[in-house]
Every structure is written in C-alpha cells, then in structure tokens.
Amino acid sequence: MTPMRILLGGLGVxxxxWADVITRSSRAEIVAxxxxxxxxHERMAEKYGARPSFASVEEALPQLxxxxxxxxxxxxxxxxxxxxxxxxxxxxxxxxxxxALDMNEAARLVETAEQAGVPLMVGLNFRYLGVTKAAIKLFADGTVGQPSFARFTYERYRDGNRPDLNKYPLTMDQPMLWEQSIHHFDLMRYIYGQEPVTVECRTWNPPWSMYDSDTNVAALFTFADGMVVNYQGTWQSGWAEPHFEWRTDCTNGVVTQRAQFGDLYYAARHEAALTPVELPPHELWITETQGLLDAFIDSLTLKTPLPCSGRDHLMSLAMVQACAVSSRESRCVQIASVLPPKSGDF
Ligand SMILES: NC(=O)c1ccc[n+]([C@@H]2O[C@H](COP(=O)([O-])OP(=O)(O)OC[C@H]3O[C@@H](n4cnc5c(N)ncnc54)[C@H](O)[C@@H]3O)[C@@H](O)[C@H]2O)c1
Structure with a gap:
C-alpha cells in the first residue's frame, strides 16, 4: 500500500x-x-527532515x-x-x-465538511489508549456488573509558562474545560457507551492561578441510562505531583483507573484487594496517537464510518459548553439544549 501523503499544519507541541508518529509509520508520510x-519550521526540519514549507494550509494546498x-x-x-x-x-x-472554542463555530466546521462529503476526524487520542480499550472490555464482559456511578478526579499543576507548553490557554476563557476536560468528557461517553443528559457544574480559579480564566471544574453529570459521574478537574492543583483516579462503582464491584495512561484494576464487592489488569506497553503521546492515525487511514481506505467524527465530537463539546453555562447561571443544564440545530442558521 502506498503511504498516505499528509500535509501537517501546526508545528508546535x-x-x-504528529511528526514523530507519521514519520515512524509505514502507512503515511509528511509531504509538506x-x-x-x-x-x-526550522525545529521540524532539523528533527524530522526538510519538506516544502508554507505559512498556512490555505497557501500550501494550491501549490501541492x-x-x-x-x-x-x-x-x-x-x-x-x-x-x-x-x-x-x-x-x-x-x-x-x-x-473550536465555541459550539456554533465547531458546528459550522462540521457542516462545512459534511455538506461537501469530506471526512473530518477529531484528534481524540485517549480513545486509543490500551487502558481505555481494557476498561471497555471489562464493562462489556460484565466482570463486576453494570456501571452505576463514578468519580473522576484529575489533579495537575500545569505551569502554563513552561517553555514547552502552548501559551494560548493562559488567556482563553475556561481553559481547563475546553483544553483538558474535553478529553475526559469524551472518554466518559466512549467508555460507558451512553450520552449525557444533564449537568450541574461550578468552575473557579484558585488565588494562585497563572491562568486568566477558570482552571477548576466540579461537575455532576447524569447519563441517559441513569449513570451519574462526579467529575473534579484542576490545572492548578496545590501540589505539583499529579493525581488521577477514575473509579466506577458497578452492580457487583468497582473498576478503577489510577493513572491517565494506564493502571487499571477491578475488585468484586467483597474482595479485599484490587486485581490489576494487564495492559500493553505504551509510549507517552505516541502509541495512542499511532492508534488514532491508523483508525483514520483504515476508515479512509476501507470506506468504513469515521471514528471520532466531527459530528460525534459536538456532543462532547456540548458537555463542555453546558458546564460553562451551568456555572455561569448556577443551574442544572440539559446538555442537548446547547447543541446548535443541525443545518441551522448559526
Ligand atoms: N490530543 C492531544 O493529546 C493534544 C495534546 C496537546 C495539544 N493538543 C491540541 O493540539 C492543538 C495545538 O496545540 P499545541 O499544544 O501544539 O499548541 P502550540 O501553541 O504549541 O502550537 C501551535 C502551532 O500552530 C501554529 N499555528 C498558529 N496558527 C496556525 C495556522 N493558521 N496554520 C498553521 N499553523 C498555525 C503556531 O505557530 C504553533 O507552531 C490544540 O488544539 C491543542 O488542544 C492535543
């Protein structure tokens, strides 16, 4: 199979x-x-090899x-x-x-692609982690029964001034929600296979925060099957040691993920100790991005439905937007109410 020829736009973190993943893949290559x-461009050429270079995708495409x-x-x-x-x-x-950082704008992008019949996939790499696949299997096997409620905790001190991190989150509105929680909310929908219905949320910024807008999110989601997820996320933890735990209480026990990229366990209700789940080896930011790229190529070559489609992404963005509305207006928000109408007048 000839490798897929890819224009890579955006050469930051x-x-x-992406350059690492594409240059290592036998199924794709970077053409510009x-x-x-x-x-x-200089950094990229030095590390991954020189290619034709352009200031924008709009400038590049007519010349490629x-x-x-x-x-x-x-x-x-x-x-x-x-x-x-x-x-x-x-x-x-x-x-x-x-x-996008706005529901209407995201919906417009999705409609632009859909109306032209052009595939648009969103980079939800966390879906392709070994731990995500293993959790889905545990729930599907019914190892500890049906999921009923969960606690999702993500605590991190993200130094937004670190030279190797992007800078726009420092000044954007609701950086934690749009940049980080979006991954977590998408995983909830993906792993539980349920759509969210309502959320009650409060966001805030601790006094020491270096971010202009809120880095703390506390949200209570209810899903279509009655599942309730209690979410707490922060980018401005009081302790620089990161902490992650996503524990799901099920009809006959618990499933718990204790690190963002791995560490999955389960226990039946009366077992004293957790049982670890064996996971495949994982290279940070690479293995799961390879999985995402392979899914993109598979869908295009086999002409199967696109995973992580723009349309699907809108529902995860709606969770983000509903949290922002709930916090601002101090009320419970129906998540579907923030979705723009399909093919509407945005
Ligand atoms: N999926 C993940 O795990 C993951 C991880 C990090 C970042 N991201 C996402 O990747 C995107 C970029 O984040 P980042 O951390 O690399 O940011 P960054 O600021 O490090 O890099 C962005 C790059 O895009 C360039 N750029 C700006 N406008 C452009 C344009 N119109 N066309 C082409 N390039 C342009 C900038 O010059 C910069 O080099 C964001 O959407 C971010 O949320 C995803």
Missing amino acids: RGRH YADPNPAA EDVDAVVLANPPIGRQAQVDACVARGLPMLIEKPL
Whole structure:
C-alpha cells in the first residue's frame, strides 16, 4: 500500500507528536509543513527532515499536487479558512481537539465538511489508549456488573509558562474545560457507551492561578441510562505531583483507573484487594496517537464510518459548553439544549 501523503499544519507541541508518529509509520508520510512561525519550521526540519514549507494550509494546498489528507495541530482558533481550503480540494482532515472554542463555530466546521462529503476526524487520542480499550472490555464482559456511578478526579499543576507548553490557554476563557476536560468528557461517553443528559457544574480559579480564566471544574453529570459521574478537574492543583483516579462503582464491584495512561484494576464487592489488569506497553503521546492515525487511514481506505467524527465530537463539546453555562447561571443544564440545530442558521 502506498503511504498516505499528509500535509501537517501546526508545528508546535502537538505537531511534533504528529511528526514523530507519521514519520515512524509505514502507512503515511509528511509531504509538506504549514505554520506561520519560521522557527517552528526550522525545529521540524532539523528533527524530522526538510519538506516544502508554507505559512498556512490555505497557501500550501494550491501549490501541492500530491497530497491525500491534512493533519491540523494548530490552536483551535479560527479554523474555518483551513477547513474551507481542505474541502475545496476534497481532502480528508484529522484536526486536533477541541475543534473550536465555541459550539456554533465547531458546528459550522462540521457542516462545512459534511455538506461537501469530506471526512473530518477529531484528534481524540485517549480513545486509543490500551487502558481505555481494557476498561471497555471489562464493562462489556460484565466482570463486576453494570456501571452505576463514578468519580473522576484529575489533579495537575500545569505551569502554563513552561517553555514547552502552548501559551494560548493562559488567556482563553475556561481553559481547563475546553483544553483538558474535553478529553475526559469524551472518554466518559466512549467508555460507558451512553450520552449525557444533564449537568450541574461550578468552575473557579484558585488565588494562585497563572491562568486568566477558570482552571477548576466540579461537575455532576447524569447519563441517559441513569449513570451519574462526579467529575473534579484542576490545572492548578496545590501540589505539583499529579493525581488521577477514575473509579466506577458497578452492580457487583468497582473498576478503577489510577493513572491517565494506564493502571487499571477491578475488585468484586467483597474482595479485599484490587486485581490489576494487564495492559500493553505504551509510549507517552505516541502509541495512542499511532492508534488514532491508523483508525483514520483504515476508515479512509476501507470506506468504513469515521471514528471520532466531527459530528460525534459536538456532543462532547456540548458537555463542555453546558458546564460553562451551568456555572455561569448556577443551574442544572440539559446538555442537548446547547447543541446548535443541525443545518441551522448559526
Ligand atoms: N490530543 C492531544 O493529546 C493534544 C495534546 C496537546 C495539544 N493538543 C491540541 O493540539 C492543538 C495545538 O496545540 P499545541 O499544544 O501544539 O499548541 P502550540 O501553541 O504549541 O502550537 C501551535 C502551532 O500552530 C501554529 N499555528 C498558529 N496558527 C496556525 C495556522 N493558521 N496554520 C498553521 N499553523 C498555525 C503556531 O505557530 C504553533 O507552531 C490544540 O488544539 C491543542 O488542544 C492535543
């Protein structure tokens, strides 16, 4: 099979993960880079090899003949021009989460691609972690029965001024929700196979926060089957040691994930100790991104439904938006109420 020829747009932190994954894959290759920052091109060429370089996807595409798809890892701000350029060429897109920082804008991007019949996948790499697959299997096997309620805790001190981290979250609205919780909310829908119905949420910023907007999220979600998830996330933990625990209480026991990228256990109700679940080896940011790229290529070559589609992503973004509304208005929010109407007048 000839490798898929990819234009890589956005050469920052996440663009470098993508360059690593694509250059290691036998199923894809980078044909050109697009980024307005010359220093980003230099870094990329030095590490992953020189390629034709452009300031933007819009500038690159008219000059490139041999390109099969576009991977976009630019900030989620103003992606319409890039999506329009890809759609004009009929090129499938794999775009980093969150698709946009606004529900209406995200819905417009999805509709642009859908109306042109061009695939648009969102970079939800956490779905492709070994631990995610193992958790889905545990629930499907009914090892400890049916999930009933859960506690999802993510505590991190994210130094937004660290030179190797992106800077736009420092000044954006609700950075924790849009940049980080989006992964967690998407995983809840994916792992439980249920859609969320309501949320009661409060967001806030601790006094020492370096971020302009809220880095703390406390949310109580109810899902369609009655499942309740108690979520607490922070980027400005009081302790720099990260802590993660996602514990699901089931009809006959618990399933608990104790690290973001692994550490899965279960126990029946009266067992004194947790049983560890064997997981495949994992290379941070790479293994699961390889899984995402393979799923993209598989779907395009086998012509099967696209996983992590833009349309599906809108429901996870609706969880984010509903949290922001709930906190601002101090009320319980129906999650579907923040979804823009399909093919509507946004
Ligand atoms: N899936 C994940 O695990 C994961 C991890 C980190 C970041 N991300 C996502 O990746 C995206 C980028 O984040 P980042 O951390 O790499 O940010 P970053 O700030 O490190 O890099 C962004 C790069 O995009 C470039 N850029 C800006 N406008 C552009 C445009 N119009 N066209 C092309 N390039 C443009 C910038 O010059 C910069 O080099 C965000 O959506 C972020 O949420 C996802």
